[in-house]
Amino acid sequence: MYKVLLFGSGALGSVYAWRLQETGAAEITAVCRGNYETVVQNGFQITSSLFKNDVFRPSRVVRSVSEAAADGTEFDYILVCTKALPNRGDNSGLIAAAVTSQTTIVLIQNGIGIEDPFHARYPGVNVISAVAYIDVAQPEGGVIEHGGNCALVMGPVGEGQRAEKLAEVWENGGVSCSVLENVQAVRWLKLAWNASFNTVAVASGGNNTRIMVDDPECCRLIYNIMIEVYRLGEAATGAPLPVMRGIAGPKELLATAQAPGVVVMPSMLMDFLAKRPLEHEVILGNPIQIARELGVAVPHMETVYALLRMIEKQYLD
Template sequence: MTPFSSHARRIGIVGAGAIGGHFAARLALAGHRVSVLARGDTLRALDTSGLRYTSPGQPERVVEVHAHARADEIGPQDLVVIALKSHALPALAAALIPLIGPRTVVLPVGNGLPWWYCLAPGHPLEGLRLTSVDPDGRIARALPFAQVLGGSVMASCSSPAPGVVKHHSGGRITLGEPCAGVSERAADWARTLTEAGLPTVASDDIRRDLWIKLLGNACSNPLSVLTQTTTDRLLDAPGTRDVYERLMTECLTIGRQAGLALDIDIAARIAQTRELGAVKTSMLQDLEAGRPLELDAILGAPLECAARLDVDAPLMRTVLALATLRATSATT
């Protein structure tokens, strides 16, 4: 590992799974002081064996990180990367307060729409509290909006065992200010992450970028759960491809009514997804493993936006109802 230096940052990683482990490994190998908030088997694995990390074309490396069970054992950080599933954050948010000092930057990188998405002023959704992702406001109370940078990660990673992370492909990260514009802190952290092998750009409209990512997640993830198949088969069958297109059209309509500049060609976007081949979505992997699904952030939150904007999205509502029942049936 690169020696710890006076130029290193203190970086806390919340969520030691696939994406969190990818961040932790790259940043630690670049010489930053990385602390990981973990529990159970993952905490024990990190304590005893370190973080085992592989990336295409490179041998497995054992990366030293500082693993802790409680945030108060870590203390205030320069950057806190929140790589939890969206449904896990409300219960944990208050416990993260010890990680946040007056100058700490909070970078959530989960799927779907985050709790802060409508908190910025000056757009049609201003002031809407997304109860799908923050039911009683616990996240908003614990994590200061002024210290948040929005983040989107386009990387394929997996964690086949506790403390083991595999980076398969991709890796582009986009971050930006919730209130738009490229700030000095966004540009600074984009450079820091890029230098650590996490290619990052600072966006002038992170809300737009998150909605563009949502377009894929809102279609591929729930439809893969309902059909229990990979994205190539979804798009090759005319019937399910039509459902996919109509679902994307509804999502795109909501985003445009929300004031987002979405110059998206649906056919071209679907073609990009098809080129990725036989992708098993993260939501289908969660279903097969018996884990909760991120339906609220990926479908529930945009439906809340649709209701505020008086946009009808009947197919999205139907898919959410069916996928929710499928998820419930899988755990009973």
């Protein structure tokens, strides 16, 4: 029985934790803040197109990481499912009370360079990087709406058997989960979508994917950003980015959003509408820094990054 701490009990984190606990091989302790009272009383009310509708009640619900560790529990895994916001502070320290030499930290977050603060703060502790493919939302506290996707790509395999064992449990829970040696290549693939659609959705004034791809100039901007991400990702990893889900490059990726009837509300757009901090540093800032170090031109990414920083300042600073 694995003891698992969920830090970031939002839509994404609750679904992945739910699938672990459903197997009977994991006990979930969920750190809940804004939704604490609702989850304690009612659990997570989950509707899912992929799985059965259910009420997910974690083994324990606590208000803080310190409370979770106060009774001496040693966690095998800590799932970090919060937004990666280095521009708002180093979030690696928020789980410190629960980290031991036996802990494996699993980062289910967007962006490039998210692992660096955790490696620096917890030398010798296993850190698994995980890329999520899931469509899920939490329209109100404790209410989760999950679609038909639930997959994870984890790595590196150099972290030992812990990644493989966790992947096996997730597979048993219905999550498509694979462990790859070069998970960073998959991070760059995911970035091709996040750095284009997520960012332009906000920089363009607040638009969903349908509106953006239907405008020729906006669609061209999105495509140019995708090209830059692919070029930069290949320079950073030293190899062509892999083909996944039949997507071999920017044209195929763009086509997924241009298909009739497809309308996506990017996560950064939802953060913008709710006036929450934006993940522009790990989605654009860190990649741009890598581009400058490697001498790769990314003018479209740089332009959108500058605009996002100014947009965020208008309502946060």
